[in-house]
Amino acid sequence: MDKYNLVFNSSSPKYLQLSEHIKGLITSGKLTNHYKLPSIRKLASHLKVSTSTVVQCYNNLEQDGFLYKKTGGGTYVIGDNNITSLKEEFSDISLENSVPFDLASATPSPVFFPVKTFKELINQVLDRDGGYAFNYQEEGGYLPLRQSLSSMLSNYKIYATSQEISIITGGQQGIDIVATALLEKDDYVIIESPSYPGAVASFNSRGANIIEVPIRKSGIDLIQLEKTLAQYNPKLMYLMPDFQSPTGYRYDLNCRKKVVELANKYNTFIVEDDHFSDLNYTSTPLPPLKSLDNKDKVIFIKSFSKVFMPGLRLALMLPPSSLYRQLNDVKKHTDISTSGLVQRAFDLFLREGLWEEHIKSTKHIYARRFSTALKMLERTLPWEVPFTHPSGGLCIWVTLPQQYDSQTLYFEALKKGVAILPGNRFYLNNNQHNSFRLSFTSVTEQEIEKGTKVLGNTVKQFLHEYRNLHHIKHEKDKFF
Amino acid sequence: MDKYNLVFNSSSPKYLQLSEHIKGLITSGKLTNHYKLPSIRKLASHLKVSTSTVVQCYNNLEQDGFLYKKTGGGTYVIGDNNITSLKEEFSDISLENSVPFDLASATPSPVFFPVKTFKELINQVLDRDGGYAFNYQEEGGYLPLRQSLSSMLSNYKIYATSQEISIITGGQQGIDIVATALLEKDDYVIIESPSYPGAVASFNSRGANIIEVPIRKSGIDLIQLEKTLAQYNPKLMYLMPDFQSPTGYRYDLNCRKKVVELANKYNTFIVEDDHFSDLNYTSTPLPPLKSLDNKDKVIFIKSFSKVFMPGLRLALMLPPSSLYRQLNDVKKHTDISTSGLVQRAFDLFLREGLWEEHIKSTKHIYARRFSTALKMLERTLPWEVPFTHPSGGLCIWVTLPQQYDSQTLYFEALKKGVAILPGNRFYLNNNQHNSFRLSFTSVTEQEIEKGTKVLGNTVKQFLHEYRNLHHIKHEKDKFF
The missing domain is CATH 3.40.640.10 (Type I PLP-dependent aspartate aminotransferase-like (Major domain))
Structure with missing residues (x-):
């Protein structure tokens, strides 16, 4: 708990000072992605502040995209990697069930290791x-x-x-x-x-x-x-x-x-x-x-x-x-x-001769997941969001209409328990990008079915809200 | 055997052509340090040449410092690393008994691994x-x-x-x-x-x-x-x-x-x-x-x-x-x-708590070897060849008089079954150097006793021959 210690001054509200302090811990890498923060009660008692100070701080950080809350309870860090330097995060470290539907990881599931x-x-x-x-x-x-x-x-x-x-x-x-x-x-x-x-x-x-x-x-x-x-x-x-x-x-x-x-x-x-x-x-x-x-x-x-x-x-x-x-x-x-x-x-x-055997059984599992995923995406993604149909590998590449930012979608989806991999990390210019990657190594077929449904709805809502916000005419409408 | 294949021409003796070919295999790294060459009979029959061609070739390469012969039989490569780029060889790869007295390797002996x-x-x-x-x-x-x-x-x-x-x-x-x-x-x-x-x-x-x-x-x-x-x-x-x-x-x-x-x-x-x-x-x-x-x-x-x-x-x-x-x-x-x-x-x-135990038993073994080595070197090395007396670690540093080259000594010692590590690899300017390193991880105490004796004699003979060759007056004589 010692890392949370700070000396409050009287120049600004305590919840803001605490927010800045925790932001610092995140951006310096001291609190990393998916790190579980202490409970409100615990942190409040440790810092000798009221629980409402911590509540305000956590809400504030969530709004700024530094934290996410899980439905089961608990507040987690959205690491610095995910905010400023997505490009550095290429190891596909499995989220190990910290997100209900991890459609981001392309790391093979330990369950299938021989x-x-x-x-x-x-x-x-x-x-x-x-x-x-x-x-x-x-x-x-x-x-x-x-x-x-x-x-x-x-x-x-x-x-x-x-x-x-x-x-x-x-x-x-x-x-x-x-x-x-x-x-x-x-x-x-x-x-x-x-x-x-x-x-x-x-x-x-x-x-x-x-x-x-x-x-x-x-x-x-x-x-x-x-x-x-x-x-x-x-x-x-x-x-x-x-x-x-x-x-x-x-x-x-x-x-x-x-x-x-x-x-x-x-x-x-x-x-x-x-x-x-x-x-x-x-x-x-x-x-x-x-x-x-x-x-x-x-x-x-x-x-x-x-x-x-x-x-x-x-x-x-x-x-x-x-x-x-x-x-x-x-x-x-x-x-x-x-x-x-x-x-x-x-x-x-x-x-x-175990290699051939292993490849055969691994292929079998991933082929089924892949085909389920492709079928589900056909059903759940709106027509203006095309995606690739690979005949192998572990990745599907989904493209939103040009002006949409997949990293914003990433945060939206994460709130609903779905992880995707925003596209900007795959480009040199790591500004916003409208594509994102899906993969299916860490999820069962059932989870793929549910996860793609949640994702589909999130995408639809995202397009809708974004259009309203930016007064973009639905592209389909242009033709009428 | 295919790598030994070559088409002989009539411009120079076959044994020379074969020598050049094998030199090429060594300097290109295709034949590496301590690689065992085919027997004379085998190579001669493979290349359809007389055994004397192969004998002449091997002798020739030995003289040029590309090969060494073992007393038990067998001809071995002195890899390119040992000739032109000793500096690259820093992994201390154990010679695994290919030399009777390996006083070069500082890699811990697999025998003591837990x-x-x-x-x-x-x-x-x-x-x-x-x-x-x-x-x-x-x-x-x-x-x-x-x-x-x-x-x-x-x-x-x-x-x-x-x-x-x-x-x-x-x-x-x-x-x-x-x-x-x-x-x-x-x-x-x-x-x-x-x-x-x-x-x-x-x-x-x-x-x-x-x-x-x-x-x-x-x-x-x-x-x-x-x-x-x-x-x-x-x-x-x-x-x-x-x-x-x-x-x-x-x-x-x-x-x-x-x-x-x-x-x-x-x-x-x-x-x-x-x-x-x-x-x-x-x-x-x-x-x-x-x-x-x-x-x-x-x-x-x-x-x-x-x-x-x-x-x-x-x-x-x-x-x-x-x-x-x-x-x-x-x-x-x-x-x-x-x-x-x-x-x-x-x-x-x-x-x-196994680490402390391991360190204790490892230290015990190496301390004994080290003390044996120091005692033996006192006895076997001539007075004008000082060496360090460390209180720990795995290395002793021996210094020949200034004008002597430890790499030449290395080849001399190798012929007698003792490996040392020439000093030039530890300097930026990797020309000749008069110091060399000894280490004792791959040899028993008995082997240290024998090996240091052989080394002592080799050093004495080396100093003697070198003096004669270069008409150098014994430094001791200067004072009389």
């Missing part, structure tokens, strides 16, 4: 390898795992020896390593628009100039891409060809081929971030860029977070051979070596 | 937390662990709340995070001379200018330090006050106080890297810089690699509150979150 199996494998590893599992691993990663991954990659038409593969501590680390190795201040980097804020944070940390090229249903805009390549001569492009986050779009075969051709033509590297290609529900798999890469331009990063267990912190990186040593040197000064225990247990998981 | 206990704790965690142990953890790290660490730190006279502590993926990551957050191109950084090459790699990756200030028995040279601070206005100093690696030196109390005062006076941050303070064998503990830091200038990083298990990849970072958010944002784009399973198991380890 914990029992993995526990057995960890025990097997420790019985077999003893302390060596807790020692540094060889450079590039635990060799047997690299061999297993080499054979796994052939299923994706990527043919690489174990010596070409590096094990890294998650896909984000891969992006950060590439940024550190290849980018200097003022270098240019191309990203899709919208894109993954974690990559943007890494590129920014190198002082790079980031250029956005729009992504459409069939992939990145090729005309715009070539124009940008010609104009800026960028060091690399960061692309997610399969079920891109946040849009769910997938590059078609033509786009894949063209992108690799353009990388050759303009002598730039591609970072191919594959975290979703395994979650293909209904479409024929398309070859990864890496498999089309005959000029050694693609740095392939395959994350096991989204389809397996994010907390494992495990991914593979397959760079062109010309970059292998340079990237491995950076990996070394980043964290020396990825956890040996995790590498060894995951190796057994692969060797026992 | 594997059985830790295995039980991992199982407890998985039974208790299920999939949540494999999910992303909260920002800053798993809260109960931060609470445990907060209480652990009070034993070091550091008083910090759980909210001020961050869990990171090893000490190296901490240094890299600080470098990324605070350093821009051409900023100045002070390090001790000699210092830890892993830190140098991180500072270099930011394009910083690194300035060395000598370290002596009682700590960093304060006069030189103040001069450098005044002249360059550096962003930070990277210091290891306790049993510094590679020298084993420890800052005395006066030096500790002065260093913190200077940081305040010249408004610069200190990165205090504590990986050895727990391995204090014979001296009274001194307060960490962080505990003397009343102006919020010290970023305290405590690694659990050296005294626990390096492969865990776990450390704590306690920055000044003004840097907390900035450093955590960088941590996020570095690897999002440190392994939840490891954090949770280590938390139980601390809560059950």
Whole structure:
């Protein structure tokens, strides 16, 4: 409770002084998102003020968008991340039931992790390898795992020896390593628009100039891409060809081929971030860029977070051979070596054929949720709010009419117990944006049904109120 | 075997062509340090050449310092790292018995890891937390662990709340995070001379200018330090006050106080890297810089690699509150979150009081080795080769007379089955250097006795031959 202590002065009402104090705790990050505040009675007695002072303070902060109240009781922080720097919040940390309908998180639900199996494998590893599992691993990663991954990659038409593969501590680390190795201040980097804020944070940390090229249903805009390549001569492009986050779009075969051709033509590297290609529900798999890469331009990063267990912190990186040593040197000064225990247990998981099984069952669950979600959104969202219909991945991208701000909708929805992910965090210009992302990893099908209904109503009400407030004519009316 | 394939031409002898080819494999990193080469018979039959071609080739490469032969048989690579870029090799990867007397590695021996206990704790965690142990953890790290660490730190006279502590993926990551957050191109950084090459790699990756200030028995040279601070206005100093690696030196109390005062006076941050303070064998503990830091200038990083298990990849970072958010944002784009399973198991380890027990037994083992090593070195090293006598840590720093190169000694010693760590890797100017580091984590007391004898003889012979070769008069003779 000590952090709430403050010395009141007589210059302004106590509830305002307390409000300012708590605002400070939130914006400095001392109180973080979804943190539960003390009860009114408790805080009042701790600060020796009347309960009405605390009530006024909490109401005041709620109005200003710093707090939210839950129907079951309790007052919670809307963290600084959600107010000023949404872009920083890219880890998709699960809200762990603090919101009844979490349609924001794309982090796989812990309920579906193969914990029992993995526990057995960890025990097997420790019985077999003893302390060596807790020692540094060889450079590039635990060799047997690299061999297993080499054979796994052939299923994706990527043919690489174990010596070409590096094990890294998650896909984000891969992006950060590439940024550190290849980018200097003022270098240019191309990203899709919208894109993954974690990559943007890494590129920014190198002082790079980031250029956005729009992504459409069939992939990145090729005309715009070539124009940008010609104009800026960028060091690399960061692309997610399969079920891109946040849009769910997938590059078609033509786009894949063209992108690799353009990388050759303009002598730039591609970072191919594959975290979703395994979650293909209904479409024929398309070859990864890496498999089309005959000029050694693609740095392939395959994350096991989204389809397996994010907390494992495990991914593979397959760079062109010309970059292998340079990237491995950076990996070394980043964290020396990825956890040996995790590498060894995951190796057994692969060797026992459990990966394919896991993907199959995971796909089954998410495919059903996805189809429920799409069906429900068709029913609940008003006609002027279109959304993408991906055939895989974990994201649906919903677009409000142009002048509407999805972050305002975010606060409205949160009040009703629904979490969405406002679109601005996926753009460089992080001002208001009219799109938002939905995902369904933390909610059951039943919760999806209920949550999308609540969301649909909130959206309708939001559009209605906004129109009244701003005297906007219903777009439909324009035609009559 | 395919990597050995080459098409011979008629322009030069086959053994030379094969030598060049294998050299290429080594310098490109395709054959790494201590890699076992195919037997002569096998390679000859694979390449369809005579065995004498392979014999000549291996001899040739051995002479050039690319290979070494073991007494038991087998030919091994002396990796590229050991020839051109020793500085890059800072992970102290254990040679795992590939050299009979490994006096180089400072990585704790897997034999002493509390594997059985830790295995039980991992199982407890998985039974208790299920999939949540494999999910992303909260920002800053798993809260109960931060609470445990907060209480652990009070034993070091550091008083910090759980909210001020961050869990990171090893000490190296901490240094890299600080470098990324605070350093821009051409900023100045002070390090001790000699210092830890892993830190140098991180500072270099930011394009910083690194300035060395000598370290002596009682700590960093304060006069030189103040001069450098005044002249360059550096962003930070990277210091290891306790049993510094590679020298084993420890800052005395006066030096500790002065260093913190200077940081305040010249408004610069200190990165205090504590990986050895727990391995204090014979001296009274001194307060960490962080505990003397009343102006919020010290970023305290405590690694659990050296005294626990390096492969865990776990450390704590306690920055000044003004840097907390900035450093955590960088941590996020570095690897999002440190392994939840490891954090949770280590938390139980601390809560059950096993840490103190572990430190006690580890100290007991290393103290005995250390004292054996010091005693033996007194006996075996010639008088003109002094060495440090640390009261803790894992390193002894040995200094040959000025004109001698410890890297040449390294190759000589390796031939006799002893590994040492040449000194040049600990300096910015990585040309020849006359000091080298010894450590005793991978060898038993018996092996220390034998190894130091072999080393002593090698050193004597080395000094003798070098003198003859360069017609250097024995320094002792100068006085007569």
